[in-house]
Amino acid sequence: MTHVMACIDNSQSSLAVCDYAAWATQELDAPLTLLHVLDEEKYPAAADLSGNIGLGSREHLLEELATLDAQRARLALEQGQHTLEKARERTVIAGAAFPEMKQRHGHLVESLSELEKEIRLLVIGRLGEDSTRGAQSLGSQIEAVVRTIHRPILVTASSYKKPEKVMLAFDGSPTAYKTVEMLAASQLCEGLPIHLVMVGTDSGDNREALDKARSMLLTSGFVVHAEIRQGEVEMALHAYQAEHAIVLLVMGAYGQSRIRQFLVGSTTTTMLRTATMPVLLLR
Known part of the structure; x- marks a missing residue:
């Protein structure tokens, strides 16, 4: 289990x-x-001093230091x-x-x-x-x-607040759809309203992708609020969180687009560092 x-x-x-x-x-x-x-x-494990034979007066000191290390590790x-x-x-x-x-x-x-x-x-x-x-x-x-x-x-986050609203950062990529599928199948956020947020241009393609993701969540019984925001990803997501009192952010951990990059361009790292709410990373 x-x-x-x-x-x-x-x-x-x-x-x-x-x-x-x-x-x-x-x-x-x-x-x-x-x-x-x-x-x-x-807190290293007890040191092996077998290679220190012949050090003369230093050998006893090394043994004492090893004993102290072992005591510190035990404590x-x-x-x-x-x-x-x-x-x-x-x-x-x-x-x-x-x-x-x-x-x-x-x-x-x-x-x-x-x-x-x-x-x-x-x-x-x-x-x-x-x-x-x-x-x-x-x-x-x-x-x-x-x-x-x-x-x-x-x-x-630094202190606990029971999640009552969830924001899912979405960018229309295959990996983002996988994140939606994982969230839809999970019990963790069951019964919580999902705010599906896409940062980008309000285009027909983006609307179509957002509607598809929204339908996937609706099929699993979630109440879904879907919205496209323009601007820089981090600022747009933080602003949305503040406006809607979001308590939990869900993101994909890896990817190549702006919203899912991790350690390469590193939007996810930035969100982890600056978010005041807990972040659930899915992959």
């Missing part, structure tokens, strides 16, 4: 991750797993376990069934890659505990996670 998997650390954003994960696990009727990964670069693992237990308490209070807890010592991206087959939806904060970046930034590992993990990813 696949799970909603939430990445938990000691950052402030983990509170919102817990709350969005609790919401998602109830909407999807899927079990919840809380994952804590202890970075092995920051960090214990702190991570405590953080997971607190996260479990929070998600249970928010309505989630008793979640599973996992703890790994390694790299976040590699750990998620190993667990990918278990993931139905990945929930992760925009900034991690080691981030020194400002509010309108992305944590250093978010881009690598989105590149690597071929599962829906919910990048949370």
